[in-house]
Amino acid sequence: MVTGSALEEELLRLVGEVPDPELPVISLAELGVLRRIEVTGPGRVEVELTPTWTGCPALEAMAADITRVLAEQGMSEVAVRTVLAPAWTTDAISPEGRRKLAEHGVAPPRPGAGAAGAAGRAGGATAGRRPAPVGVDLAVRCPHCGSTRTVLLSRFSSTACKALRRCESCGEPFDHFKEV
Structure with a gap:
């Protein structure tokens, strides 16, 4: 995240506390989708977000929530921009965000299993060669009992991510935040 002034730092803190609309147990900062905030003039601010998925339907709700929070701080002109590069990966989720996901019954993505980590482990994509596909038979820890004896029921759950x-072991279904 790029910030500068004390005002930008404070606005970043406030925007960072906005809950994710699809996973309200974690904030936008904990999810790691905030890229930049810049005060561009009196009452004017620009915010850059990188969505977890291209075309994420929650972006509109995020922008509205950010605009509301910043308007409460006297910012009359708020521009929320979507930035796709570099792409967001699950490695951007903070340790606190991962803890909160697990505490609320969502298996967090495995640390270091995001796109950057996977590319390094698989050797990345080289000329003429594609990166290894993401496996579906992962050892995902159950957020209810801690067992890794879990099975995939569907590649998609309540959200695309x-x-x-x-x-x-315990028979409970649960969401798993996919590694990307």
């Missing part, structure tokens, strides 16, 4: 799994 989550998969639906079931624990074979």
Whole structure:
């Protein structure tokens, strides 16, 4: 995240506390989608967000929530821009965000399993070669009992960024925030 002035730091803190509309147990800062905030003039501010998925339907709600928070701070002109490069990965989720996801029954993505980590482990894509596909038979820890004996029920759950799994130990279904 790029910031500068004390005002920008304070606005970043306030915007960072906005809950994610699809996963309200974590904030936009904990999700790692805030890229930049810049005060461009009196009452004017620009915010850059990188969505978890291109075309994420929550972007509109995020922008509205950010605009509301900044308007409450006297910012009359708020521009929320979507930035797609560099792409967001699950490695951007903070440790606190991961803890909160697990605490609320959503298996967090495995640390270091995001796109940057996966490219390094698979050797990345080189000329004429594609990166290894993401596996669906992952050892995902159940957020209810801690077992890794879990099975994939559906690649998509309540949102595109989550998969639906079931624990074979406790029998409970749960969402898994997919690694990207």
